[in-house]
Amino acid sequence: PRVRPEIEVTGLGRWFNSEPFTIGEQVSRGNVVLIDFWTYSCINCVRTLPYLRDWHDKYAEHGLVILGVHRPEFEFEHSATNVAAAIERLEVTWPVAQDNDSRTWRAFNNRYWPAKYLFDTTGKIVHTRFGEGAYLKFEEEIRAALTRAGSDVSDIPLGQGDQARDPEDRRRQTRELYGGYWRIRGSYAAQDEYYLGTDREVEYVDIETPSERVHDKWYVHGLWRNEREAIVHARETTNLEDYFALLFRARSVNVVLDPPPGQSYEVYITIDGRPLSADEAGSDVVFDADGNSLIRVTEPRHYAIVELPEFGEHDLRLASNSDHFGVFALTFGSYLEGP
Incomplete structure (x- = not known):
């Protein structure tokens, strides 16, 4: 029936x-x-x-x-x-x-x-x-x-339970952060210039002391444009002088990026003012000949950029010379393993 x-x-x-x-x-x-x-x-x-x-x-x-x-x-x-x-x-x-x-x-x-x-x-x-x-x-x-419904599943073993994490770490974990003004009602941008209009190119200046960053917000330095879905680097540079930064509390960090069709660019990642080490790097991170940590952005998706041995508070910077570099969202994890 x-x-x-x-x-x-x-x-x-x-x-x-x-x-x-x-x-x-x-x-x-x-x-x-x-x-x-x-x-x-x-x-x-x-x-x-x-x-x-x-x-x-x-x-x-x-x-x-x-x-x-x-x-x-x-x-x-x-x-x-x-x-x-x-x-x-x-x-x-x-x-x-x-x-x-x-x-x-x-x-x-x-x-x-x-x-x-x-x-x-x-x-x-x-x-x-x-x-x-x-x-x-x-x-x-x-x-x-x-x-x-009549099926016998008694011989099938139950699977795994939830991933392990410390409840206190989960409470302290950085919230999901968005770059575009479509979601910015959550006040994710720390700098007031962001809110003066939409689709505007602004020369931002980062604060001088990273340890004074406000948690659960992000900062940019250099020329950036606030678009509906992302905060976008608005010029080509040569020495990674413009960057996106934040203070995060987590064990893992992921970033959502979208390169133009058929194109790619590189994003360099530093933590507390230095490159990531191999045991801090997310699964999408590679290292150049000088030991710098970076990701090659080749398709629209989330990229695993940080996976620390343990939960902690750190200053994170993402920098690219490309004017295609746009941050859509960042997500954070406090599980003892995985992204």
Whole structure:
């Protein structure tokens, strides 16, 4: 019999790893459906992927269908080509569909990345999770829904629990920071000139003493332009004299960047006035012959730039001679391992 789900996907665009389907079609076939709202530049979403991969690998043949609803945050995430590249790079093997017009996002009245909704075979939402964490609880709900549907999953071992981190570190961790004025209502820019208008080129002057930086805000030095989605370096330089800086409290740092199609540029990274060491560098960092730490920005995505041995407070600078260098967002982590 046809089952009408509590909420249905609608208006989805390009599909990946699957032909299009609806929640109603899947639950009518006796399957359990997990809807995962994500976007590929979101580090919080990326951290959940190993758990989704584990659930897909273990339970797909027992009736679990995962659908990643990709609702973009930034303009470059609307591109099917960029999404396809991210799906391959991040090893997403379950179905994904683009929700560029936010029609499914609105149908669910969703507000979060990542967000997970679990439908049992009656079409009811039996469990939700907004944000990271509580993975064992969600997996237990998946197993319970599959068991009610008639599948025996008792011999399948439970997966890993949440990543370990100190609760105090999590409380002290730097918030997510945005560069564009579209999100600047959170007052992420420390310098008042930023707020005097939009799409303006301004010659900024950094404060003289980095230790006096205000936490949870960023600073720039040199000529920069505030755009809707990013703060953009507004001239070509030769000696990395212009830079983006902040005081951060975390163990890991990621930055979202978007080079022009077919072009690339380099961003040099320093911590407390020196290059990163090998045991402080994120997975996207390389070193030049002089030992300078940098990333080569070749595609629109988040780049892992800092991964410290332990949580701490540090001054971070990002500098590029390119006038394509624009900071969309920075995200931070306090997990004991990983980004």
